[in-house]
Amino acid sequence: MAYSTFRNSRIQIILLILSLYYCRATVDVSSDAFIKGHMKPLGSHREPLAVEELTSIPNPKTFYDLYTKPGKPVILRNAAKAIPAFSLWTDEYLSEKFGNVQVLVEEGKKENRSKGNFMTSLKEFVSSYKTEDLYVVHTIPKEMREDIRMLPCVSCGGFAERLLDIVMWFSSGGTKSVLHNDGSENLNCLFRGSKELIMINKNVNYNALFDNSGFSNMDVDKVDLKKYSDLMHMDLYKAKISAGDCIFIPQFWLHQVRSFDSNLAVNTWWAQLFKFNETSCQQNKGDTYLNPAKYEFATYEVLSFRMAQCIIIYIERRNQILGVMSKHKKATKQGFKKILKRSDVGPIQFSVVFSAFDSNKDDAISFDEVQELPYEQLSKLFPNWQYEPEGEEEEMEPQRDEL
Numbered sequence: 001m002a003y004s005t006f007r008n009s010r011i012q013i014i015l016l017i018l019s020l021y022y023c024r025a026t027v028d029v030s031s032d033a034f035i036k037g038h039m040k041p042l043g044s045h046r047e048p049l050a051v052e053e054l055t056s057i058p059n060p061k062t063f064y065d066l067y068t069k070p071g072k073p074v075i076l077r078n079a080a081k082a083i084p085a086f087s088l089w090t091d092e093y094l095s096e097k098f099g100n101v102q103v104l105v106e107e108g109k110k111e112n113r114s115k116g117n118f119m120t121s122l123k124e125f126v127s128s129y130k131t132e133d134l135y136v137v138h139t140i141p142k143e144m145r146e147d148i149r150m151l152p153c154v155s156c157g158g159f160a161e162r163l164l165d166i167v168m169w170f171s172s173g174g175t176k177s178v179l180h181n182d183g184s185e186n187l188n189c190l191f192r193g194s195k196e197l198i199m200i201n202k203n204v205n206y207n208a209l210f211d212n213s214g215f216s217n218m219d220v221d222k223v224d225l226k227k228y229s230d231l232m233h234m235d236l237y238k239a240k241i242s243a244g245d246c247i248f249i250p251q252f253w254l255h256q257v258r259s260f261d262s263n264l265a266v267n268t269w270w271a272q273l274f275k276f277n278e279t280s281c282q283q284n285k286g287d288t289y290l291n292p293a294k295y296e297f298a299t300y301e302v303l304s305f306r307m308a309q310c311i312i313i314y315i316e317r318r319n320q321i322l323g324v325m326s327k328h329k330k331a332t333k334q335g336f337k338k339i340l341k342r343s344d345v346g347p348i349q350f351s352v353v354f355s356a357f358d359s360n361k362d363d364a365i366s367f368d369e370v371q372e373l374p375y376e377q378l379s380k381l382f383p384n385w386q387y388e389p390e391g392e393e394e395e396m397e398p399q400r401d402e403l
């Protein structure tokens, strides 16, 4: 005991001397070598947290309450195994049955949004993908949708009325996406190979990682932790999924995805659901796999239009409230009620709305408090605050004197 303690402290002293010498010898190496994970793959610099996993598919209400509403990712182990494509979609089947389908191919399995893409037939892709640096990322055409099913957890409650896109991801593995987020909910089911995701919570202020674009330009294989130093303080989450698993990626969560081995996945995007529709679960008990061929999806164009429209309307509406408030430093409860009434927000729970705006809890709403409430929260508080295309603008001039 005594000897080993002595030996340990002797080793410590030797190490100390060595490290002092090393520091002296390399004075201006400063910290580079000592920033853990610097210039290493994303996720190397700190121990990631685990994404929650379930071994049975939650019912739609549970899925809404515990995952989509709070925006919490979850892995659904083996959930994709009941989807016909999981067993049907071999290379032979795909080129035989859907060989003529034209698909969009990205050049480069390591995503680079300044690189190009092109269209080719699925048959052509299947014959060459094992040796080429290519990645099919394509909205699944109608005829192929018959082989897909959407998981029971989205089979009622309103999810299926908000579908945006259903996309196939097909490569020989080795794909690396950029670190990015999506402005919609994402359920990704893997039929072949495996994927690894590094994720960052939507509630973290990660804008500094975005270098003036809607995604991060960081090299995910060699992360410059000096440039992206904010990353050092953010919790990372890691998820590993294999063939047969699905993962829910909530909107606005940052994610970076790598794939391994022959890799085939299908994901569904939908616009976030703000209110669960109980009625729609009365006939459909929430245990059916929906056939996407029978549902309407918005196209990308419609998606971006809708999202833009949605955000614009909330910017406009916020400005409307601010316009009414501008003369008055603070609005009382009664005053704020009047302001909202004039803004035509539809039915709301006023006390909830009031307390959401009243961030400093002084029982009054200031101009700044209205300005600072995040868009996301605005859209949740006013789910019925619909876009009114033109026509009613003129009469919206607020009458400030009345306040």
Ligand SMILES: *[C@@H]1O[C@H](CO)[C@@H](O)[C@H](O)[C@H]1NC(C)=O
Residues within 6 Å of the ligand: 112, 113, 114, 115, 217, 218, 219
């Ligand atoms: C993406 O491609 C462009 C042009 O081909 C190149 O200059 C840039 O360095 C690439 N970005 C990454 C992250 O590899």
Ligand SMILES: *[C@@H]1O[C@H](CO)[C@@H](O)[C@H](O)[C@H]1NC(C)=O
Residues within 6 Å of the ligand: 158, 277, 278, 279, 280
């Ligand atoms: C809720 O679902 C029912 C049944 O599908 C439907 O008739 C109703 O319009 C839905 N309500 C809303 C607000 O979407």
